[in-house]
Amino acid sequence: MKNHSFKIVVTFLSTVLLFSGCKDNDDTPLAEVSPSFSFTHNWDGVPIQNADYETTTYVNEHGETLTLSKLMYLISDITFTDAQGNSFSAGDYNLIDAREGVNLSFTPDVVIQEGTYNVSFTFGFDDEDNAGDYPDLNTADGGVWIVPMMLGGGYHYMKLEGKYLNTQTVPESQVGFAYHAIRANDNSTSPITLQDTSFTVDLGDVAIGEGTNIEIQMNVAEWFKNPHTWNLYELFSMLMPNFNAQILMSENGAGGVFSRGN
Amino acid sequence: MLKNGIYGILILVAAACMGDDTQTYTATPAELDIPPFFESSILPPEIPRDNPLTVEGIALGKALFYDPILSANNTQSCASCHLQSGSFSDPNQFSVGIDGSIGTRNSMPLFNLAWNRRGPFFWDGRAATLEDQIFEPITNPIEMANTWSNAVAALQNSGTYPDLFDAAFGSTTIDSVKVSKAIAQFVRTLISGNSKFDRYLNGVEDLSPAEERGMNIFLDETRGDCFHCHGNPMNPLWTDNRFHNNGLDEFFTDRGLGAVTGDPRDDGLFRTPSLRNLAFTAPYMHDGRFNTLDEVIDHYSNGLVYSETVSPLLKKIAEGGVQLSSEEKADLKAFLLSLSDPSFTTDSEYQPN
Numbered sequence: 309m310k311n312h313s314f315k316i317v318v319t320f321l322s323t324v325l326l327f328s329g330c331k332d333n334d335d336t337p338l339a340e341v342s343p344s345f346s347f348t349h350n351w352d353g354v355p356i357q358n359a360d361y362e363t364t365t366y367v368n369e370h371g372e373t374l375t376l377s378k379l380m381y382l383i384s385d386i387t388f389t390d391a392q393g394n395s396f397s398a399g400d401y402n403l404i405d406a407r408e409g410v411n412l413s414f415t416p417d418v419v420i421q422e423g424t425y426n427v428s429f430t431f432g433f434d435d436e437d438n439a440g441d442y443p444d445l446n447t448a449d450g451g452v453w454i455v456p457m458m459l460g461g462g463y464h465y466m467k468l469e470g471k472y473l474n475t476q477t478v479p480e481s482q483v484g485f486a487y488h489a490i491r492a493n494d495n496s497t498s499p500i501t502l503q504d505t506s507f508t509v510d511l512g513d514v515a516i517g518e519g520t521n522i523e524i525q526m527n528v529a530e531w532f533k534n535p536h537t538w539n540l541y542e543l544f545s546m547l548m549p550n551f552n553a554q555i556l557m558s559e560n561g562a563g564g565v566f567s568r569g570n
Numbered sequence: 571m572l573k574n575g576i577y578g579i580l581i582l583v584a585a586a587c588m589g590d591d592t593q594t595y596t597a598t599p600a601e602l603d604i605p606p607f608f609e610s611s612i613l614p615p616e617i618p619r620d621n622p623l624t625v626e627g628i629a630l631g632k633a634l635f636y637d638p639i640l641s642a643n644n645t646q647s648c649a650s651c652h653l654q655s656g657s658f659s660d661p662n663q664f665s666v667g668i669d670g671s672i673g674t675r676n677s678m679p680l681f682n683l684a685w686n687r688r689g690p691f692f693w694d695g696r697a698a699t700l701e702d703q704i705f706e707p708i709t710n711p712i713e714m715a716n717t718w719s720n721a722v723a724a725l726q727n728s729g730t731y732p733d734l735f736d737a738a739f740g741s742t743t744i745d746s747v748k749v750s751k752a753i754a755q756f757v758r759t760l761i762s763g764n765s766k767f768d769r770y771l772n773g774v775e776d777l778s779p780a781e782e783r784g785m786n787i788f789l790d791e792t793r794g795d796c797f798h799c800h801g802n803p804m805n806p807l808w809t810d811n812r813f814h815n816n817g818l819d820e821f822f823t824d825r826g827l828g829a830v831t832g833d834p835r836d837d838g839l840f841r842t843p844s845l846r847n848l849a850f851t852a853p854y855m856h857d858g859r860f861n862t863l864d865e866v867i868d869h870y871s872n873g874l875v876y877s878e879t880v881s882p883l884l885k886k887i888a889e890g891g892v893q894l895s896s897e898e899k900a901d902l903k904a905f906l907l908s909l910s911d912p913s914f915t916t917d918s919e920y921q922p923n
Contacts, residue, residue, distance in 0.1 A: 361835070362835045362879075363835070377882055378882075441611075443610075443611065443612055443613050444613055446611050446612050446613075446804055446805055447612045447613040447687070447805070449810065449812075450799075450801075450809070450810025450811050450812045450842070451612065451801045451805035451807055451809075451810055451811075452797065452798055452799065452800075452801050452802070452805070452810045454801075454802055454804045454805060456789040456797055456802045456803075457803075458786060458789050458790065459789075459791070469882045469883070470882055471882055474888075477888070481876070481888060482876070482878075483885075483887075483888065484880070484881065484882025484883060484884060484885055484887070485882060486798075486882055486883055486885065544885070545791075545885035546791045546792045546795075546885065547791075548791045549790075549791055549792060
């Protein structure tokens with residue numbers, strides 16, 4: 309992911325800024341810090357815990373009653389931008405397994421001076437990162453986090469799975485859904501048409517000091533809500549090769565799924 | 571690739587932590603023979619720090635694997651139910667124990683288990699590690715039906731094993747932990763990576779048109795959609811090593827993972843088997859209910875049954891499955907068979923000395 313030269317630049321800039329900080333009136337250098345992140349998940353404000361998977365029912369904006377069984381997602385390129393527009397990012401990534409509680413804490417490999425920064429991250433991988441080859445992600449999720457080449461290759465951004473109650477059958481039936489977010493692709497064209505559907509999440513300005521932890525909240529209900537009301541009867545599965553569905557997912561994701569807590 | 575230097579450090583650390591009788595531990599570090607594509611595409615195996623691979627340990631493990639001395643009446647070895655010709659599985663639906671007892675699950679094949687990095691093992695995940703897995707059959711009353719004290723005594727009183735254990739572990743004193751460690755070392759060397767599809771990936775062999783069409787069906791979410799559990803060409807394991815309910819039954823006589831965890835959400839879930847070596851691993855499924863690969867494909871095409879814990883990935887369960895045409899089924903089968911590796915089932919390295 310990215311390259312070492314970028315990290316060197318970050319380190320160099322950090323060092324320069326650190327020494328610049330030494331020229332303050334009181335000659336007290338600003339501390340170097342590595343802020344951490346934690347990831348929490350809720351349905352319109354109600355926390356989602358392990359025990360809720362496959363048991364707690366939720367109602368989405370369109371009215372379907374559903375349960376969740378899996379929630380894994382990838383975030384990358386956490387970036388700190390200071391008031392002067394200088395950006396700091398290690399360019400690393402974190403794959404969260406919400407149900408299993410894996411990687412719910414993450415500290416990017418970047419050191420910055422304490423201060424106020426705009427904090428942002430990328431949901432999924434942008435095209436540059438998605439072109440990389442990462443043995444850990446090739447192995448992740450039992451080796452099935454990869455996206456087949458016929459769907460454009462790269463990696464999943466998110467796997468949100470569960471079942472919804474189909475009330476249109478007699479008797480009513482549970483139907484699995486697989487809300488899998490990847491790069492939008494259309495392999496009916498030659499060459500395959502690809503569109504980067506990762507998006508940047510802006511967490512706003514954050515005062516960062518020693519021991520700062522930033523909570524990133526995911527409101528799962530928002531994936532089905534805004535700006536597109538998601539109809540699971542029509543869009544429950546086979547979404548990976550569905551170019552338009554990937555666009556809708558991306559727009560819903562950018563529409564307010566993520567927010568900063570604490 | 572695991573390096574000699576790393577092994578050397580681990581062995582030195584292990585030796586430093588062992589008792590007086592192991593201070594002369596001089597086993598020779600060994601490396602797994604990892605196919606290049608495995609090395610470049612996925613994370614390396616995690617070898618337990620307390621059981622590094624050694625030449626002597628692997629040799630001992632192989633001797634034990636093939637020796638009926640571990641069973642109560644000296645009639646069965648590990649290889650009795652894990653035949654190399656069957657990719658180290660059993661062609662019988664259920665394996666037969668030393669007294670004629672019949673098991674309830676099909677013997678899992680043994681290959682590439684070194685990459686089941688975090689475990690667990692068995693169809694139901696009841697063993698956390700490979701070493702733990704090896705502990706069980708020896709004392710299982712419907713398998714080798716022995717006691718560890720008997721098994722260890724038999725080994726200790728044999729003319730050859732004390733020296734083999736001394737070479738592997740630096741002590742002639744035998745115990746159950748060393749037995750399981752040695753067999754685990756041997757099992758970790760069972761690596762299958764020379765199928766026709768592997769050679770295709772390496773650019774030395776072409777797929778047939780049917781195999782290529784079958785691969786596209788396998789990877790197509792609107793048709794086979796097999797890849798969400800069995801992986802894709804970038805992952806040579808062809809399993810996610812996770813647990814799923816794949817729509818076999820409406821009600822469970824075997825709770826699988828659920829019986830281990832006690833969590834009803836895990837009822838009817840079993841570990842995904844690898845699709846490698848399907849040409850040799852019939853019958854299929856945890857209970858060996860399908861005798862042929864055609865039956866397996868028919869199951870996913872139109873035989874799925876709903877139950878509460880069924881995987882959401884089985885999207886067309888209301889229709890019974892993905893409804894492949896007969897031509898698509900034939901192509902998918904051709905692709906699946908391209909993942910079989912005949913050289914693995916005849917490799918003399920894995921045969922008894």
